[in-house]
Amino acid sequence: MISLTEKSCPCGTGLSTDLCCARYHNGELAPTPEALMRSRYSAFALNLCDYLLATWHVSTRPVDLSPDPYTQWKGLSIIKKVPDFKEGPSQADVGYIQFFAYFKERARWHRLEENSRFVFEQSRWWYMDGTPKVMRLKPRRNDSCFCGSGRKLKLCCKE
Template sequence: MNAHCATRCPCGSGRRLSDCCGPLLDGTHLATTPEALMRSRYTAFVGDALDYLKATWHVTTRPLTLAPDPVTQWKALEIVDAPAPTDDEGHVHFRAYFKEGERWQVLEENSRFVCEAGRWWYVDGDPRLHRLKPGRNDPCPCGSGRKLKRCC
């Protein structure tokens, strides 16, 4: 991830990676909110940072292994709702847009996070997968504002 410090963060914050999720992924900082952890985990999925994903997954629900996914191209993250967390629990409702081959899909999830010893952890979520069928002249699901035929 360090080679892309001048680029925009994939999480959609509009900030540079080096000022957003980069310091979380390289271990310099910890996420201070469930939303920050969600955004950094999305960025980790974009960059196949599997070690970070495992390191931020709560031990009670963490899978034993995670495999790289060279087929999925993560394109955009939309935070639908991220209410202020309580002292030790938080939730984030998000939509993550992606492509597999020529097929567009969106993963929508209500994620649950816990804070233990001052650190936020992803616990689990209620995922739903929807297939998108954008037309050539529809706005690109990546969020660029351009038509699909001129974008992704």
């Protein structure tokens, strides 16, 4: 069981991990494409490769997924949801989430932009695929940190 009580969830909701994404990591089904996308982002941040594979649609799932010790996921911003799902049943069986994910890799900052596609099959949401674009960032010390803390980068996620 995943338990990170008292720690803010990596997905950026402001909730503790236990109240947010850990419940999905522990087996509860994500009710919307956004919830699944946030839980997958948190799984990347926490190196939960088994969860990532388990939520990936069988038709596009890689055979193996290894933890990446060089990537530190620092922040997530949801840009657009289509359709804009609410909790509960929906008529749509496909959803799209456009997001920015900020990460640091070997002391260099990057932004991943992706428009992810999710499908509803077998009474649950699955990650199908996405169109990713990665951009190298060159932040200055006094820029706001990408983690969403509101603090300056030099005082927050500089390491």
